[in-house]
Amino acid sequence: MSQVLDTPPPTTTAPPADVDLAALAARHGLAVSGARPTLPEYVRQLWARRHFIAAFSTAKLTAQYSQAKLGQLWQIMNPLLNAAVYFLIFGVLLGTKDGVPDYVPFLVTGVFIWTFTQSSILAGTRAISGNLGLVRALHFPRAALPISFCLQQLQQLLFSMGALVVILLAFGVPVAASWLLAVPALVLQFTFNAGVSLIMARIGAKTPDIAQLMPFVLRTWMYTSGVMWSIEHLLAKHQDWPSWVGPVLQANPPAVYIDLMRFALIDSFHGSQLPPHVWALATGWALLAGIGGFIYFWKAEETYGRG
DSSP states (O other): OOOOOOOOOOOOOOOOTTSOHHHHHHHTTOOOTTOOOOHHHHHHHHHHTHHHHHHHHHHHHHHHTTTSTTGGGHHHHHHHHHHHHHIIIIIIISOTTTTOTTHHHHHHHHHHHHHHHHHHHHHHHTTTGGGHHHHHHSOSOTTHHHHHHHHHHHHHHHHHHHHHHHHHHHTTOOOOGGGGGHHHHHHHHHHHHHHHHHHHHHHHHHOTTHHHHHHHHHHHHHHTTTSSSOHHHHHHHOTTSOTTHHHHHHHOHHHHHHHHHHHHHOTTSOGGGSOTTHHHHHHHHHHHHHHHHHHHHHTTGGGTTOO
16 A cells, blocks of 8 residues: 655745835846836837838838739839829819819829828738737737838839839920929928827727728828818918918828928929918928827827737
């Protein structure tokens, strides 16, 4: 007959109540798993991964149309087809081209610049929720994802700008020194887009259903941004509108960046059609969205990919 002896479980000794656990952990080199770094450290980490951000955005752009027979031509054809549809509906059927010089360059510029903002925000909304495998598998600043998606859309816009230049020349718009103003305008718009994308990435990470709502929000925003029609002519037709409507429409961020690009590229679009202090307004929107969106996203850094 064998006798089974039960081994008593090992006893653990809890640290005394007066021990500073944080100091104890620091002394042994322990840190909180997934803790949010300080803002300067976060910026340094993000800068250290700038090559990953650039490579990731380029890879996503290349893969976007890899299954299509026309391949990367769709980067130019998509906005051009959108512009053609808007020209038929708004320019011809609704008559918004009446009184607008160089309406086709006016419309195509608006569509291309608006598409840049729209695509950046939509991609940013899904940046975290659509890449949970990557977020949970690797440790990196999560802001790299929405920023890389904005960079992808900027690269796509630059491809489209080649087609825009051809359209401008075909409709008799001359090359001018003012075209150089497109560069700072795009830098400010990219900063604005990245900031809004970071905000939407945090909201989308917590509430993925927001991605289903955003196309409707953006479509409404597009109709108030002067993409297909002239804000100046609309306000002239409706002088009975409240006095605040005009400044609000002109200060609308996408409308500001669209107007700046039209002013830079189209010689018939004059400075009198721009809102007052337009460059200060464009810079203010860029800084407000860029810095505010970055801080807002960083504050939830340790929550992404959990739950």
